[in-house]
Amino acid sequence: MSGCGAPDQSVVLEGVDTTTETVLSGKVFAEGAPVGGAYVRLLDSTGEFTAEVVSSPEGDFRFYAAPGDWTIRALHRSGNGQALVSAQGPGVHAVEVAVA
Amino acid sequence: MSRENVLVSAAWSEENLEAPGVVFVEVDEDTTAYEGGHIPGAVRIDWKTELQDQVRRDFVDRAGFEALLSAKGISNDDTVILYGGNNNWFAAYAYWYFKLYGHDAVKLLDGGRKKWELDGRPLDKDVVERAATSYSAKDQDLSIRAFRDEVVAAIGTKNLVDVRSPDEFSGKLLAPAHLPQEQAQRGGHIPSAINVPWSKAANEDGTFRSDEELKAIYGDAGLDGSKNTIAYCRIGERSSHTWFALHELLGHEDVKNYDGSWTEYGSLVGVPVELGSGKEG
Numbered sequence: 568m569s570g571c572g573a574p575d576q577s578v579v580l581e582g583v584d585t586t587t588e589t590v591l592s593g594k595v596f597a598e599g600a601p602v603g604g605a606y607v608r609l610l611d612s613t614g615e616f617t618a619e620v621v622s623s624p625e626g627d628f629r630f631y632a633a634p635g636d637w638t639i640r641a642l643h644r645s646g647n648g649q650a651l652v653s654a655q656g657p658g659v660h661a662v663e664v665a666v667a
Numbered sequence: 668m669s670r671e672n673v674l675v676s677a678a679w680s681e682e683n684l685e686a687p688g689v690v691f692v693e694v695d696e697d698t699t700a701y702e703g704g705h706i707p708g709a710v711r712i713d714w715k716t717e718l719q720d721q722v723r724r725d726f727v728d729r730a731g732f733e734a735l736l737s738a739k740g741i742s743n744d745d746t747v748i749l750y751g752g753n754n755n756w757f758a759a760y761a762y763w764y765f766k767l768y769g770h771d772a773v774k775l776l777d778g779g780r781k782k783w784e785l786d787g788r789p790l791d792k793d794v795v796e797r798a799a800t801s802y803s804a805k806d807q808d809l810s811i812r813a814f815r816d817e818v819v820a821a822i823g824t825k826n827l828v829d830v831r832s833p834d835e836f837s838g839k840l841l842a843p844a845h846l847p848q849e850q851a852q853r854g855g856h857i858p859s860a861i862n863v864p865w866s867k868a869a870n871e872d873g874t875f876r877s878d879e880e881l882k883a884i885y886g887d888a889g890l891d892g893s894k895n896t897i898a899y900c901r902i903g904e905r906s907s908h909t910w911f912a913l914h915e916l917l918g919h920e921d922v923k924n925y926d927g928s929w930t931e932y933g934s935l936v937g938v939p940v941e942l943g944s945g946k947e948g
Contacts, residue, residue, distance in 0.1 A: 606781055608871065616866040617832065618843060619754070642871060644787040 589634050589654050593662035594626040595641045601626025605643040605666060612636040641666050673915040674777045674875065675748055677786050684708050690741050690797070693780070694751040694761040696904075704790030706750065706783065710739050710797060714757045714904070718764060726926075732768050732804045740797025743770070750776035750783065753904075754866070754873045760907040762915075763924055767812060769805030775911065781873040811914070813897045813923035815931055818857065819938055826896040827860035828885075830909040831929065835901065836862040838942040841933070842901055851933030855940040857899070862944070863888045865905040868912040881912055895921035899928040 583590060595605040603624035609617045612635060622628045622641070630639075634656050640649040641664040648666040675683075683689055684707050691709035693701050701711045712718065717735055720727055727735065741747060747765060751758035758779055765773040776783070784790070813821075821827055834840045838854030856862070867884045868876055876884070890896065896913060898906040903926030914922040925932075932938065 604784065606785070616864070616871075621752075640871070642781075642785055644785050 583631075585658050587657050589632050589657050590659045591630040591632050591637060591639065591652055591654060591662060592659050593628060593639065593650075593664065595622045595628065595643065595648075596626065596663060596665045597643060597645045597667065602643055602645070602666065605641045605664075607664070608640045608642070610638040610640060612638075614638065639664055670878070670916060673774055673911070675774050676777055677782050677788060680706070680748060680750075680776050680783075681788050688745055689748060690745045691748045691750065691776075692739070692741070692761070694749055694757045695753075695780075696757055697752060700752050700780065702792070704792055705795075707789060707791050707793065708795055709750075710741075710795050712739065712761060714760065718761065726764065726767075729768065729804045729806060732764075733802050736770075736802035736804070737800050740800055741802060742800040743803060744772075746772040746774065748774050748776055750779045752780045754781060754869050754908070755779035756865075756904045756908055759911045760904040763811065763907040763910055767807050769808060777875060778870075778873040785872055810921070811910070811923055813899075813925040815925075815927055815935065817923075818897055818899070818925050818927075818932065821895075821897050822857060822939065823859045824894070826890050826894050827857050828890065828896060828898045828906075828909060828913075829856045829860040829862050830865040830898055830900045830906050831856075831862070832864055833862060833944065835929070836860075837944050838940075841929075851901075851930050853933045853940055855933070855942045856929075857932060858939050858941040860899075860941075861889050863890075863909070865900065865908045868909060875912060875916060878916060881917055885913065885917075892919070895923075897923045897925050899925035899932070901929045902926075903928045 594601050603622050605622040607622055607628040608619045609630045611617050620628050634654050636653050638649055639662055643666045646667040648664050650662050650664045652660055652662045654660045691706050692712055693705050693709050694712045694714055696714055698713050749758040749761050762773055762775055829836050836856045841851050841854055898909045900906040906924050910924040913919045
């Protein structure tokens with residue numbers, strides 16, 4: 568698969584084999600700027616909770632998942648938001664989530 | 668058992684930060700969270716280095732718990748309010764641990780650190796010093812703690828509630844997907860266990876679901892209210908969260924937490940292990 572759904576290859580992940588691992592990696596934004604301290608929840612295709620991490624001061628988060636359709640939901644004191652990501656295979660899949 | 672006896676809200680907590688006889692305690696796996704900002708006046712307990720024996724695989728003993736609480740400035744008469752990250756996993760573990768050593772006046776801050784932060788409530792980095800006390804603990808209350816032989820004997824007779832994620836339950840993974848995979852020699856679950864991930868008991872802001880919702884969740888999953896229950900996970904912290912829901916919120920009388928959990932059971936020689944979702948037959 569290629570085109571707009573292709574994983575972003577610009578992200579370098581040390582020690583992670585991106586030819587076999589399915590990595591969902593991204594940033595949380597509020598009013599256009601990255602926000603840290605957001606609670607980022609990984610939900611599976613049925614909406615079931617799978618994992619939760621807190622975004623770094625630069626707004627970054629990362630999950631090690633399996634290929635499939637995922638919802639990434641972010642909670643922050645400034646608001647909530649979510650984004651869908653369709654990971655069709657191993658590699659780094661970039662996603663941005665805006666909270667408002 | 669009523670909710671007010673075991674849970675406090677973030678709003679109540681903010682109003683009672685300086686209330687006499689109330690001590691806030693943050694319990695985390697990631698202890699840098701506390702250093703980055705904590706509830707004003709809260710002391711910290713390190714789940715790994717302060718609650719676990721550093722040589723044997725077990726808890727600190729009664730004398731060790733007494734020394735720890737004395738050094739933290741917590742007295743027998745204090746009401747302890749526990750909170751932490753990871754949806755209160757380690758705070759719930761500490762809650763169970765305080766109960767194990769007979770400290771009755773202990774409550775969880777509903778939603779823990781997440782709810783506090785999402786509400787935009789104050790955090791500070793002040794160093795908290797409390798005068799040392801002379802804390803006296805009781806012997807462990809083993810009516811709430813299960814050991815491995817009891818767990819093996821419970822197969823097919825008691826409710827076994829595996830609160831790990833479906834992929835850990837089925838044997839695909841040995842730890843949650845965002846943590847290092849460690850320790851157990853085999854994947855899978857204890858035969859006859861039902862799988863009710865801990866997260867079912869929590870709302871997205873980390874607070875516990877209502878009693879009605881909790882009853883429906885465990886009832887629909889096949890928990891038999893007429894039987895005694897043992898909850899387990901990987902290392903006993905997520906199952907403390909479910910133990911809290913079943914024993915403290917729903918008032919089920921005989922509920923034990925198996926703190927050895929999968930890291931022990933999945934390494935035992937000769938015990939039965941089941942793979943898959945457990946729903947096939």
